[in-house]
Amino acid sequence: MIGERSPLFQLTLARFREFVRQPETVFWVFAFPLLLAIALGIAFRNRPPDRVRIAIEAGAGADSLAALLSEARGLRVEVLDSSTAARRLRTGRVALVVVPGDPVVYRYDSTRTESHVARLVTDDEVQRAYGRRDVRAVREVKITEKGARYIDFLLPGLLGMNLMGTGLWGVGFAVVSMRVRRLLKRLLASPMRRSHLLLSFAFARLVTVMLEMAVLVGFGILVFGVPFRGSVLTFAVVVLTGSLTFAGLGLLVASRAQTEEGVSGLMNVVMLPMYVLSGSFFSAANFPDVMQPFIKALPLTALNDALRAVMLDGAGLAALALPFAVLVAWMLVSFGVALRIFRWL
Amino acid sequence: MIIACHGLVKRYKDVVAVAGLDLEVSGGECFGLLGPNGAGKTTTVEMLEGLLTPDAGTIEILGMHWATHEHAIRERIGVQLQETKLAEKLTVAEIVTLFRSFYREGHEVEAVLDVVQLGEKRTAWVSKLSGGQRQRLAVACALVADPDILFLDEPTTGLDPQSRRQLWDVVAEFRARGGTIVLTTHYMDEAERLCDRVAVVDHGKVIALGTPKALIASIGAEHVIEFALAEGVVPPEEEALLALPGVREVRTHAGRTSLTVREMHSSLPAVIDELERRGLGMTELVTHQATLEDLFLHLTGRHLRDA
Numbered sequence: 001m002i003g004e005r006s007p008l009f010q011l012t013l014a015r016f017r018e019f020v021r022q023p024e025t026v027f028w029v030f031a032f033p034l035l036l037a038i039a040l041g042i043a044f045r046n047r048p049p050d051r052v053r054i055a056i057e058a059g060a061g062a063d064s065l066a067a068l069l070s071e072a073r074g075l076r077v078e079v080l081d082s083s084t085a086a087r088r089l090r091t092g093r094v095a096l097v098v099v100p101g102d103p104v105v106y107r108y109d110s111t112r113t114e115s116h117v118a119r120l121v122t123d124d125e126v127q128r129a130y131g132r133r134d135v136r137a138v139r140e141v142k143i144t145e146k147g148a149r150y151i152d153f154l155l156p157g158l159l160g161m162n163l164m165g166t167g168l169w170g171v172g173f174a175v176v177s178m179r180v181r182r183l184l185k186r187l188l189a190s191p192m193r194r195s196h197l198l199l200s201f202a203f204a205r206l207v208t209v210m211l212e213m214a215v216l217v218g219f220g221i222l223v224f225g226v227p228f229r230g231s232v233l234t235f236a237v238v239v240l241t242g243s244l245t246f247a248g249l250g251l252l253v254a255s256r257a258q259t260e261e262g263v264s265g266l267m268n269v270v271m272l273p274m275y276v277l278s279g280s281f282f283s284a285a286n287f288p289d290v291m292q293p294f295i296k297a298l299p300l301t302a303l304n305d306a307l308r309a310v311m312l313d314g315a316g317l318a319a320l321a322l323p324f325a326v327l328v329a330w331m332l333v334s335f336g337v338a339l340r341i342f343r344w345l
Numbered sequence: 346m347i348i349a350c351h352g353l354v355k356r357y358k359d360v361v362a363v364a365g366l367d368l369e370v371s372g373g374e375c376f377g378l379l380g381p382n383g384a385g386k387t388t389t390v391e392m393l394e395g396l397l398t399p400d401a402g403t404i405e406i407l408g409m410h411w412a413t414h415e416h417a418i419r420e421r422i423g424v425q426l427q428e429t430k431l432a433e434k435l436t437v438a439e440i441v442t443l444f445r446s447f448y449r450e451g452h453e454v455e456a457v458l459d460v461v462q463l464g465e466k467r468t469a470w471v472s473k474l475s476g477g478q479r480q481r482l483a484v485a486c487a488l489v490a491d492p493d494i495l496f497l498d499e500p501t502t503g504l505d506p507q508s509r510r511q512l513w514d515v516v517a518e519f520r521a522r523g524g525t526i527v528l529t530t531h532y533m534d535e536a537e538r539l540c541d542r543v544a545v546v547d548h549g550k551v552i553a554l555g556t557p558k559a560l561i562a563s564i565g566a567e568h569v570i571e572f573a574l575a576e577g578v579v580p581p582e583e584e585a586l587l588a589l590p591g592v593r594e595v596r597t598h599a600g601r602t603s604l605t606v607r608e609m610h611s612s613l614p615a616v617i618d619e620l621e622r623r624g625l626g627m628t629e630l631v632t633h634q635a636t637l638e639d640l641f642l643h644l645t646g647r648h649l650r651d652a
Contacts, residue, residue: 006446014439018432183432185426186431189424190447190490191448
């Protein structure tokens with residue numbers, strides 16, 4: 001069973017060779033996530049918060065108020081006539097419009113974070129200017145900690161997304177293409193064991209996944225200084241579980257598809273919701289509470305959570321019971337259903 | 346019998362692809378299924394290969410049945426399917442090595458590559474091979490098992506004459522070493538050249554069975570005269586042509602008249618005289634030995650290639 005004459009070894013070798021001899025897959029698997037990480041890392045690099053633009057409506061007291069507020073940190077103030085101010089507010093060019101007088105009027109959209117901040121800062125300055133005194137001394141300690149930056153959040157998400165994409169495409173597309181080319185049928189005409197073919201997909205994935213992770217994680221650590229606080233072993237277990245789960249999903253979407261176009265469509269249907277919902281690029285906590293149980297049940301959410309927990313929090317296996325349960329459940333169901341409904345010819 | 350099947354039936358929805366087909370193939374024989382596209386040849390061999398399950402009928406391969414001895418049968422047959430595209434980015438040797446690994450016993454990869462004359466291409470990717478080379482590679486994947494039976498489904502369709510002859514050599518060599526071959530084709534010359542016996546298949550049934558020689562002889566005439574007249578000219582009526590010496594059968598198809606005759610030397614002058622007497626000018630005159638094509642025409646009134 002083992003050695004050069006082993007069918008499982010030969011099948012795995014063939015899968016692996018086909019993978020590395022395809023320049024475009026090598027690009028999508030290795031280069032694309034790196035480029036994405038670089039682009040997003042640059043776009044969202046850490047820097048002091050932008051000053052918020054506000055407008056003061058021209059009229060009595062406008063200039064003195066402008067002089068007062070322009071001293072305030074974090075605000076950029078201009079005096080505008082009322083119609084211009086209203087238009088800029090509507091189009092989001094300014095976050096808040098102040099109308100001087102008694103009472104002072106703040107005009108803003110309370111659902112915009114920026115406007116909300118502008119209101120707090122502006123009001124603080126206005127109240128102080130009219131004589132309010134702070135009643136309690138405060139002291140500020142500012143930190144920039146590795147692990148709390150956007151790139152630290154992003155990299156595990158990109159790893160998860162990459163594992164999903166390569167698992168689904170690597171298995172699903174390859175299976176359908178073998179079916180379309182009648183290669184599956186030809187293999188069935190030989191004494192090859194069907195289980196060997198399926199296992200060869202899994203084994204070839206494991207080898208490529210190791211390479212993918214080594215490249216992406218290594219890049220993240222060296223270039224962006226992303227922390228890696230957990231154990232390599234725990235990380236490897238998470239990655240392997242995740243990649244097998246998505247290999248199972250790949251097999252499931254490929255189990256009956258008769259054309260490569262058909263399986264591509266199905267794969268996008270499976271992946272798109274997870275791209276958006278599973279917290280690869282931004283925290284899934286941004287979605288409403290009613291959606292959370294559903295989002296938590298998605299395999300990519302579980303994988304992303306587990307990867308972040310290991311890399312950023314140094315979590316051990318015991319702390320990852322829930323994401324593991326989700327991944328393993330998906331894995332078993334996918335493989336089980338796929339094998340039952342799989343169309344060989 | 347190496348292969349025996351009886352009463353095979355296969356339906357696809359409302360189309361009957363194979364309609365009650367019996368075959369027996371003995372060891373060391375090259376057996377041909379000859380028929381036009383859509384005759385049910387591929388469906389028949391794929392049932393024999395255990396890839397399709399017949400709706401009715403029995404199949405016995407090497408004394409075993411698919412239901413009970415699938416793995417044992419697969420170890421001993423070699424299969425080339427119509428239209429299999431092997432992995433484009435693997436090399437010739439890699440693919441044959443892969444197929445070799447599936448079989449407990451078989452030939453050395455290098456030896457098989459020599460047999461199919463792909464030794465020089467052993468490190469070439471499949472994507473770089475010509476049609477003939479790809480087809481020989483497909484046969485190599487079947488031969489590497491050192492099979493008792495080799496199934497070939499239209500092995501030379503679409504190949505140039507030289508590639509066809511190279512493939513025929515491979516088949517002949519396997520046959521010479523005592524192997525049994527089942528091959529489908531819609532080329533009558535291929536069947537005549539390679540096959541010990543031929544089953545002519547049409548509409549999912551065997552309509553004639555025997556050695557190519559016996560089948561051709563069954564038309565009752567060994568020669569064919571074909572002529573064409575200028576466009577718009579009405580050929581002589583069938584009765585008049587049948588009255589000529591030695592003419593056994595008359596058929597008109599697409600402006601050509603074809604006569605099967607027993608003896609060329611007495612019939613040919615008579616036909617020419619008759620046409621001259623009527624003042625009908627010929628634009629073409631062809632004579633040839635009767636072939637399986639003529640048999641098919643005789644049996645079905647259609648040509649193999651355009652049936």
